[in-house]
Amino acid sequence: AQSVTQPDIHITVSEGASLELRCNYSYGATPYLFWYVQSPGQGLQLLLKYFSGDTLVQGIKGFEAEFKRSQSSFNLRKPSVHWSDAAEYFCAVGGEYGNKLVFGAGTILRVKS
Amino acid sequence: KAGVTQTPRYLIKTRGQQVTLSCSPISGHRSVSWYQQTPGQGLQFLFEYFSETQRNKGNFPGRFSGRQFSNSRSEMNVSTLELGDSALYLCASSLEGAPNQPQHFGDGTRLSIL
Numbered sequence: 001a002q003s004v005t006q007p008d009i010h011i012t013v014s015e016g017a018s019l020e021l022r023c024n025y026s027y028g029a030t031p032y033l034f035w036y037v038q039s040p041g042q043g044l045q046l047l048l049k050y051f052s053g054d055t056l057v058q059g060i061k062g063f064e065a066e067f068k069r070s071q072s073s074f075n076l077r078k079p080s081v082h083w084s085d086a087a088e089y090f091c092a093v094g095g096e097y098g099n100k101l102v103f104g105a106g107t108i109l110r111v112k113s
Numbered sequence: 114k115a116g117v118t119q120t121p122r123y124l125i126k127t128r129g130q131q132v133t134l135s136c137s138p139i140s141g142h143r144s145v146s147w148y149q150q151t152p153g154q155g156l157q158f159l160f161e162y163f164s165e166t167q168r169n170k171g172n173f174p175g176r177f178s179g180r181q182f183s184n185s186r187s188e189m190n191v192s193t194l195e196l197g198d199s200a201l202y203l204c205a206s207s208l209e210g211a212p213n214q215p216q217h218f219g220d221g222t223r224l225s226i227l
Contacts, residue, residue, distance in 0.1 A: 032212045043117070043203055043218035051213045090156065095212040098169045099144060103156035 002027045002096045006089075006104035013081050014112050021076040021107050023091030032094040033074045034101065035065055039087045047089075050074060061085070086111045115140065117219035119204050125225045131192040134222045136204030138185050142217075144168075144210030145187040147179060150201040150221070159202075162187050163210050191224075199226045 003026040013019050025031055032051055036044040048059025055067040065076045074091060088108045092101040118137040126132050138145050146169075147159040158171040162181035179189045185206075191198055201223050205216035 034215065036218070041220070043119075043220040044205075046215050046217065049215055092156075099146065099161060099207060099210040099212050099214065099216065100158045100169050100171070101146075101148075101156075101216065102158070105155050 002031070002093050002102045004091050004093050004102055004104035006091055006107050008107045009105070010108045010110065012110040012112060015083050016080050019076075019078045019081045019085070019109070021089050021091075021109070023074045023076065023104060024072050025074060025091070025093045026072065027093055027096060029095065031074075033065075033067060034092040034094070035059065035063070035074075035076050036090045036092060036103075037087045038090065038106075044090065047076070081109075081111055083111045083113060085109060117204055117206050117217055119202075119219035119222050121222060122220065123223045123225075125227060126194050127227050128194055128196060130194050131190065132194060132224060134189045134191075134202055134204075134224070136187045136189070136206075136219060138187070138204075138206030139217055142206035142208055143185050144207045144214075145181055145185065146205045146207075146210070146216060147187070147189050148203045148205065149173075150203060151199070156203070159189070161210060168210065194226050196226050198224065200224060 005024045035047040091104040094101045144163045146161040161169040165181045181187045201221045203221045205218045207214040207216045
C-alpha cells in the first residue's frame with residue numbers, strides 16, 4: 001500500500017533563507033506526487049505535481065520539487081523564503097486506487113524575521 | 114472560475130446526532146472526493162463520487178456516507194455522531210478523477226461534537 005513520510009514535524013527558517021522540506025513515499029509503480037500547502041483555517045492549495053517526465057518540477061509561489069526514484073523522495077525546495085510562506089505543507093501520493101490521495105503527516109513551517 | 118465551495122463552514126453537534134455537509138465542485142468537474150483531517154490521524158480519504166456513483170471508499174465505518182447529484186454537487190452524511198468525529202472535513206474536486214488530474218480543495222467544514 002502507498003504511504004508517505006514527512007520526517008520533519010516542524011521547521012523554522014529565517015526570512016530570505018533557503019528551504020527544503022523532505023518527503024519519502026512508498027509505492028511500487030510510478031507514483032503521482034503532489035505538494036499541498038494549508039494556511040490556518042483554510043483548505044489545501046496545490047503547489048506542484050509530478051506525474052512523469054522531467055524530474056524537477058516547478059510550482060507556484062517560487063517552489064520547486066525534485067523526484068528521485070532511487071531514493072523514493074520528492075523534496076520541496078524554495079531558494080528564498082518569505083514570511084507569508086509560514087503554513088503547513090503536505091506531501092501526497094496517488095495512483096494506487098484511482099485518485100485517492102495518501103498524505104504525509106505534514107510539516108509546519110515557521111519563518112522568523 | 115469559482116473554486117470548491119463547502120457549506121457550512123462550522124457546525125456544532127452533540128453525540129448521537131447526525132449531520133450533512135455539502136460540497137459544490139468547480140464548474141465542469143465531475144469527481145468529488147471527501148477527506149477527514151484530525152490532529153491525531155492527519156488527512157484520511159473517505160470516499161470519491163463520480164457520475165453519481167461511489168467509485169472509491171476509504172476505511173471508515175458505515176456511519177459515514179455520501180451521495181452525488183446530477184449537477185456533481187455532493188453531500189456527506191455522518192450518523193450517530195461520536196466525539197471522535199470532530200474534525201475538518203475537506204472536499205476536493207477534479208475533472209474526472211483520474212490519478213493525473215490534480216484535486217482542488219475547498220476550505221472545509223469544521224465539525225465539533227460536544
